[in-house]
Amino acid sequence: MTTLDTAPSTGASLRGARLPRYAPAIAGVISVAAAAIVGMSLSWNLAGMVILAVLIYLVGLTTWSRAVENSRAATDRLVTSLIWVALGIAFIPLVSLLYEVISKGAGQIDGKFLTWTMRNVVGQPGGIYHAIIGTLIITAGATVISVPIGLLTAVYLVEYSAGSRVASWIRFLVDVMTGIPSIVAGLFAYALFSLIVGPGTQFGIGGSVALALLMIPIVVRSSEEMLKLVPSDLREAAYALGVPKWKTVLKVVIPTALAGIITGVTLAVARVIGETAPLLIICGSTDSLNYNLFHGQMASLPVFIYTSYTQPGLNPSILQNMAWGAALVLIVIVMVLNIAARVAGRIFAPKTGH
Amino acid sequence: MNRTALRRVGAPAIAALALGLAVSACGAGNESNSTSGSTNTLHGAGSSAQQAAMDAWRSGYQTAHSGVTINYDPTGSGAGIQGFTTGALDFAASDAALDPAAGEVAKAKKQCGANALEVPDYVSPIAVIYNLDGVTKLNLDAATIAKIFAGKITKWNDPAIAAANAGVKLPSTAISPVHRSDDSGTTQNFTDYLSQAAGGAWTAPASKTWPQKSGEAASGTSGVVAAVKAGAGSIGYADNSQAGGLTVASVKVGSAYTAPSADGAAKALEASPIDTTRTAGDLAIKVDRTTTAAGAYPLMLTSYVIACPTYPKAKADLVKGFLSYVVSTDGQTLAGKNAGSAPLPPSLQAKAAQIIAGITAK
């Protein structure tokens, strides 16, 4: 390190001395090696060694840069390294989580797991069919409620409001609504149906209402963005042909923006399908299939995961393992929806050029 | 444009619908029919402590009587009684007997048109579980347990613990008491035991909510067991059946120390008087936590099933059939196997069976 000379005076030449391009790599290798040697001689665990390696790298590269380049370049290198470290720290949990869920959950999934329910299943692994169906039905209900409201609101905001005060309030409150805690949505649905149907009512549609409350703002915002992207030329062409405005919206504007709208709705579904808290309160749980959205408790994957993990009964490992399996299924469903949203966006994208 | 758009939406929508129908058309692999709402359906709710036993009973009864559906929601004892007294449920299960002072007895009577029936159907010893290296046998009396859970005894080598455990080498490890963070009948019975049996060492009354603001909180029996397992020096309370692999303390009864067992719980129940202020069909038991009967284990949870004496014709036989099965020797054995509960003592079982046999059609 010291053999390299510092530039005589920084800024005197147009370009001061620079570390070689591969300097970070060298520093990395050296710090990993140093940390491994120290760590092994003191018999540390992996985490300790990694932390040490990172520290050596940060200090080493900064000092080296300071010695060769200048203090500003050193700061730059330090910050750059810190940003990569932050990136690493941020994704360790993700990697660990996916690893755990896959390693603990994958072994659970087989034909029985996916096609059985927990009805009459005592003291042995059953299936999560009832929870999968419940999740699909409840979420479908939420979509049916939220998409018309959300889409029409977006149409109102883009096509009809024209800077009205109500519109700006709606836009603002929709944004605020994205921050409603899911459990509050659940309590709202519970309070609502307690007053309408009777105290303590638990059924699937309540869950749909709660999830719809969480979905609406996402649908509104994404649809609004998409409708805004529709060129005014199209609208004006339609008007010029004497097409009334509502027909223009329904037959020109919305179809043109359809790809983005579908993507937005799919992402909104993906966002709420894993919600647990509202369903825990308003849908309850059951061990049997229930296709009736309007009567009786309905199982759902997130609630199944929670109750199986926290109340596994006499032989905890059976239900807790099933909880991991259900968690894997749930993550796969969310992933599929996310991918589907992107694919849908591509497939339905309006063809450019005629 | 419109037509292409329609086709664009239409095709995937139809595909999705078809897929959905295909999926939902075939029922679950293990459910032949799940026609709820028919006359062959019973609705019950209440105690979450009874859930495992109820699952076993429902499964047993439904398997033996095809076409019958018995629903049970472990919504909690209070909600169960509330649902029963408003007529939403056919039967309720509760960790505490109907409370005359709170008007529950009167409400149930009004709903049923006659005095409601109430019989114990589930008895489970509560174990004091601990995790302490090298200590496989531990004796504790109620006052010491109270002081540990109140945070007044903080080290395992405290003189109060040492006095009851001559010859056991107790480490100086800190004690970490674990309690339930959710409301539960287990907590209610544990605190009831402490307030009755610990003398002045436990001042809080029995309650479903843990009354102390110290120690580790864990959700559910399994949460407590997991927390005790994970933490060296931990102590907690849990249904004996779920103590899985943990060391269990013996509790002082009279002058001896008794380990939790189904027999011990049944003995303690037998030694406890039936509440004589109740009506004939009401088998509410005043559990005597201070009993000194040899072999009795008074730290246990007693849970009841509550029903009406008369039902509409369509339901009477079903209620009678299911509840008779619950208190029968078969039913109690099945619960013992699947929920780890203690079978009802024979004398009590006979009384309960007799009361349920009296259910008639309107």
Place this chain on the structure above:
Amino acid sequence: MTTVTTETGSPKRRLGDLVFANLTRGAGLTILVALAGVAIFLTVEGAPALGAKSADLKGHANFLSYVAPLVFGTLLAAVIALIIALPLALGVALAVSHFAPRRVALVIGYMVDLLAAVPSVVYGLWGIGVLGPRLIPVYAWLAQHVGWFPLFAGPASNTGRTILTAGIVLAIMVLPIITAITREIFTQTPRLNEEAALALGATRWEMVRLAVLPYGRSGIVSASMLGLGRALGETMAVALVLSASGVVSLNLISSTNPSTIAANIALTFADSTGLQRNALIASGLVLFVITFAVNFGARAIVSRYESGSKA
């Protein structure tokens, strides 16, 4: 965007327009009604709790003393989450917007999406099953060596289910939302400002410090507030991870922790009846008001900033 409609003449057409316009306006108003409905129904169902006695309030004298410790715990957990998440999120956002090569940035973007896609209950499973146990030695070390500092006073939890663990899990969960917003704003930094800084000989960090961060300041503030709002209302992860006793304590590593409003509702709702339920709903209303205020503030900053940037 919106074009002024010209009168097309035919009354039939106008009727169609009138119906459709009112339909869309109705949908917009439905949202406002729904939002008001949340407040109204929670108030109606929560109001009886004000008259609740201590038996229904876990031994607290009145509703206020019942909810105060929960509010404390909710804020504490959310603030811990924010303190941990903010620097990481800024790092990730800067990596995507200015530091990483395009392809790498794309991958990072996908991973952030993935982080946002994991359901909260799964984070809870991970927190209680994986993270908590890993942190036990860390907490023991903290209690032993920095125990003089009130935050780490100990005695250390021996299950790892502390409010700090809950805060870390929450931090991971709010990371995507903060990252998404700050990344958006960082990439919007006027190219000219950046190039001007670089032309003056600034290093990349100096360019970020001089051009990007000042431009994105209000965005960072509002992103933090939105993240805070998310952390305040997060339920299942906390309910699973936290060993909650409902105390008021700043001790981050002991087994006796404050509870949060949301976790308290999730844990006790099923077994509650009557006034207890009303009290839980009322506490939900308190949570709603807090998160509404935080989100309102955040959005107000964003919208002021948006209109400012347009002007």
